[in-house]
Amino acid sequence: MNPPPFLLPSLLLLLAAAAAAPHLAGADTLHETCNFLGGDYINYDYCVSTLSSDPAIATADNHGLAVISINLTATNATALRSRADGLAQADPDSFVRAQLRNCSALYAAALPDIRKSADAAADRNYGGATEMLAGVLRVPAGCDEAFKSREGVVSPIRRENDEFSDLASLAKAVNNYMSR
Structure with missing residues (x-):
């Protein structure tokens, strides 16, 4: 007995929909979580754009979002530490070099907590x-503050410190949302 001719295309359509479902579930989770967090700070x-930068977001549930947000924060802290080290080696001003080394040390000390x-x-x-991330959020301000002890000097990594602060705040918010 031969199956009806419409059965094969219907089966293929059903399989395609099933394959796409995890992607849609991940996107729905992302948008629902970000919408909830968007009501606050x-x-x-x-x-959405930050968490979407990780390909694992396609199938992530809320637990996955919590882990992804922290992993992005860790990656950023590592890169920022390296950037501070690189700038410290190249800067001719001994004060700026010392403060950049201090920033590097602050980010290095934050990595175990992250x-x-x-x-x-x-x-x-x-x-x-969430508790661990709350402590890590003090690092960018500590880094920027060190430069203020000399008038007219601004941290050359201020923008990166702000980006780290935004990332760590996002990770803290996602994990705080999950702890409720």
């Missing part, structure tokens, strides 16, 4: 992750 567009935060989120201890 996290910009919706920033939330990793602990990631471990806590992976274990679904979102409250613990």
Whole structure:
């Protein structure tokens, strides 16, 4: 007995829809979470664009969003530490060099806390992750503050510090949302 001719195209359509479902679920989760956070202090567009930069977002549930947000923060802190080191080596001003080394040390000291935060989120201890991230959020201000001790000197990584602060705030907000 031969199957009806419409059965094969219907089956293929059903399989295609099933394959797309995780992507849609990840997108729905992302938009729902960012919409919720957008009501507070996290910009919706920033939330969506930042978290969407990780390909794992396509199939992520809320737990995945919590972990992804911290991983993005860790990657940024590592890059910022390296940038501060590189600028310190190249700057002719000994004061600026010293402050950049201080910034590098602050970010280096924050990395273990960011990793602990990631471990806590992976274990679904979102409250613990949030607490660790709260401490990490002091790093950019500490870095920028060191430059203010000399009049007219501005941190050459101020913009990057602001970006890190935004990322860490997003990670904290996502994990705080999950802890409720």
